[in-house]
Amino acid sequence: MARKAKALEGLTQRSVEIAVALAIMLLGIITVYGSILVGIGWGAEGPKAGFLPFYIGLFIIGSCAINLFSIFAAGESDRLFAEWGQLRQVMSVVVPATVYVFLVDPIGIYLASFLLIAVFMKWIGRYSWATTIGVAIGMPLVSYMVFEKWFLVPLPKGPIEAMLGL
Numbered sequence: 001m002a003r004k005a006k007a008l009e010g011l012t013q014r015s016v017e018i019a020v021a022l023a024i025m026l027l028g029i030i031t032v033y034g035s036i037l038v039g040i041g042w043g044a045e046g047p048k049a050g051f052l053p054f055y056i057g058l059f060i061i062g063s064c065a066i067n068l069f070s071i072f073a074a075g076e077s078d079r080l081f082a083e084w085g086q087l088r089q090v091m092s093v094v095v096p097a098t099v100y101v102f103l104v105d106p107i108g109i110y111l112a113s114f115l116l117i118a119v120f121m122k123w124i125g126r127y128s129w130a131t132t133i134g135v136a137i138g139m140p141l142v143s144y145m146v147f148e149k150w151f152l153v154p155l156p157k158g159p160i161e162a163m164l165g166l
Helices: 002-009 013-038 051-073 084-107 109-124 129-150 159-164
Strands: 010-012 080-083
Touching: 010 013, 010 084, 013 051, 013 080, 080 084, 084 109, 109 129, 109 159
Parallel strands: none
Antiparallel strands: 010 080
């Protein structure tokens, strides 16, 4: 009964450890596979492009296997990793930030930053519309001036910047 109560409260530490180990192991497998595709042997000019990544991938897979073995050897545990409410708070930051990353390429960093700042200020911070719009417009403008004009570092631009000739 106590086990069911823990499951209703949130994720157990054991389940998160298993999920992370499997996810990282998958990255290791992808690394090994990609390395084999580009060549892991030794050529006339020295090691091929996949030589070092192949062995790093094997090391990652082996490390994850050791972690999984130790997790299962430790036995069942009801120790709570995080409650569902805490995970919701984390996801309320992770999801918009992830969307932001995927929006930078198609719409540019300035419009994506405007949207991210506006979402965070209004949804999470519950600021007034005037404050939200002011900061959401102001920060990308300041970023543009600092990076593009003063430091001469071009940042990813989208169709709006192209339309404005920036």
